Amino acid sequence: MTETGGDQQPRRIRLGMVGGGPGSFIGPVHRLAARIDDRFEFVAGAFSSDPEKSRQAGVDCHIDPARAYPTWQAMVEGERQRADRIDAVAIVTPNNLHYAPAKAFLEAGFHVICDKPLTMTAAEAADLVETVHRTGLVFGVTHTYAGYPMVRQARAMVAAGELGAIRVIHVEYAQSWLTETIEKTGLKQAVWRTDPAQSGGGGCLGDIGTHAYHLANYVTGLTAESLAAELSIFGEGRRLDDNVHILLRYAGGARGMLWASQVAPGEVNGVRLRVFGEKGGLSWHQEQPNELIFTRHGEPPRHITRGGPGAGDAAVYVPRVPAGHPEGYLEAFAQLYTDAAEQILAHAEGRAPSAQSRLLPTVEQGAAGMRFIEAALESNRRNAAWISDL
Numbered sequence: 035m036t037e038t039g040g041d042q043q044p045r046r047i048r049l050g051m052v053g054g055g056p057g058s059f060i061g062p063v064h065r066l067a068a069r070i071d072d073r074f075e076f077v078a079g080a081f082s083s084d085p086e087k088s089r090q091a092g093v094d095c096h097i098d099p100a101r102a103y104p105t106w107q108a109m110v111e112g113e114r115q116r117a118d119r120i121d122a123v124a125i126v127t128p129n130n131l132h133y134a135p136a137k138a139f140l141e142a143g144f145h146v147i148c149d150k151p152l153t154m155t156a157a158e159a160a161d162l163v164e165t166v167h168r169t170g171l172v173f174g175v176t177h178t179y180a181g182y183p184m185v186r187q188a189r190a191m192v193a194a195g196e197l198g199a200i201r202v203i204h205v206e207y208a209q210s211w212l213t214e215t216i217e218k219t220g221l222k223q224a225v226w227r228t229d230p231a232q233s234g235g236g237g238c239l240g241d242i243g244t245h246a247y248h249l250a251n252y253v254t255g256l257t258a259e260s261l262a263a264e265l266s267i268f269g270e271g272r273r274l275d276d277n278v279h280i281l282l283r284y285a286g287g288a289r290g291m292l293w294a295s296q297v298a299p300g301e302v303n304g305v306r307l308r309v310f311g312e313k314g315g316l317s318w319h320q321e322q323p324n325e326l327i328f329t330r331h332g333e334p335p336r337h338i339t340r341g342g343p344g345a346g347d348a349a350v351y352v353p354r355v356p357a358g359h360p361e362g363y364l365e366a367f368a369q370l371y372t373d374a375a376e377q378i379l380a381h382a383e384g385r386a387p388s389a390q391s392r393l394l395p396t397v398e399q400g401a402a403g404m405r406f407i408e409a410a411l412e413s414n415r416r417n418a419a420w421i422s423d424l
């Protein structure tokens with residue numbers, strides 16, 4: 035990783051992928067995002083459980099055919115033997131196929147960028163935390179919303195005390211796409227998300243509830259101590275929750291409410307966060323992501339925009355397009371990749387990574403998401419009892 039090009043620029047980080055085969059959703063997003071800031075080159079993959087589809091994906095991605103592997107196990111072995119081995123792997127398979135490849139690539143010395151929910155169980159997640167600490171490798175979890183400039187602006191404002199002590203946190207993630215039982219049509223993204231063997235104990239809870247939970251903790255810097263959850267299944271014959279209401283108690287006395295739903299007609303990717311402190315409130319909506327509304331108590335609302343007046347460093351970290359030209363989901367993803375690139379480079383150079391790059395969601399945060407899922411499942415089993423094991 036330390037060799038440099040002619041102008042002493044570090045070379046691009048070599049990225050591989052597990053998952054992201056033909057017709058998949060998030061793998062292609064990762065591949066695009068990884069290259070937006072030009073820090074990665076995409077060179078290898080085990081894209082599908084079907085070796086022929088993996089080979090075809092390799093052709094589509096213009097990679098060396100020898101590096102389109104039939105299985106992720108073959109990819110670990112193949113890559114570790116190469117002089118030009120990948121530096122990092124992105125894991126973008128269904129939830130039941132995160133832990134084993136993440137563990138194997140770490141043990142083989144590769145950095146990992148893994149999608150959420152981190153694993154199937156909190157115990158697996160705790161094991162990944164231990165593995166990351168022991169190996170000293172970089173591990174990022176793609177909680178996408180943590181990559182938005184205005185989310186980072188909100189986090190910085192809370193940390194600077196602009197809201198005063200936080201009292202109330204209201205976070206929601208509402209979608210409509212499972213309003214009908216489209217898993218019965220065979221749509222594969224719906225099939226595995228509604229199958230406990232592939233999705234885990236949580237449905238909507240794990241799929242988007244973990245994003246909402248992460249976002250609330252990330253912006254406020256607070257840790258939830260206990261929760262009470264009601265999980266509902268509205269889709270006929272569906273086996274996993276498709277709507278979630280959760281009350282949260284935070285360290286320091288703040289109180290939170292989390293709603294995640296995939297049966298909310300009219301909602302598409304309605305991620306909304308509102309945080310209220312003793313001096314003011316913040317509001318952010320991911321479908322208008324370049325804007326953050328800040329209201330000091332007793333004053334008119336202020337609209338802070340990416341790169342605009344009042345926006346701090348966190349909101350202009352990587353200038354891609356000038357302020358006023360909207361950035362969105364791909365750039366938020368790109369931010370996480372750029373953070374990972376800086377951490378990987380710092381690792382290779384034996385130095386501390388920049389403070390900004392440490393805003394990349396961590397393996398510990400991914401593990402907190404798994405404890406959140408298990409606590410919510412337990413609470414729901416016990417008729418929305420308060421659970422403190424977070």
Ligand SMILES: NC(=O)c1ccc[n+]([C@@H]2O[C@H](COP(=O)([O-])OP(=O)(O)OC[C@H]3O[C@@H](n4cnc5c(N)ncnc54)[C@H](O)[C@@H]3O)[C@@H](O)[C@H]2O)c1
Pocket residue numbers: 052053054055056057058059060061080081082083084105106126127128129131149150151176177178222223226241
């Ligand atoms: N961060 C986000 O905003 C975000 C958004 C969507 C999905 N996700 C997460 O990304 C993951 C994938 O979701 P998706 O919607 O892209 O799923 P998908 O079904 O569209 O794609 C999954 C891919 O994994 C491949 N795959 C399955 N088994 C494999 C194996 N054994 N080896 C190699 N590849 C294999 C499939 O062939 C497919 O290409 C999930 O964990 C999901 O929660 C995150």
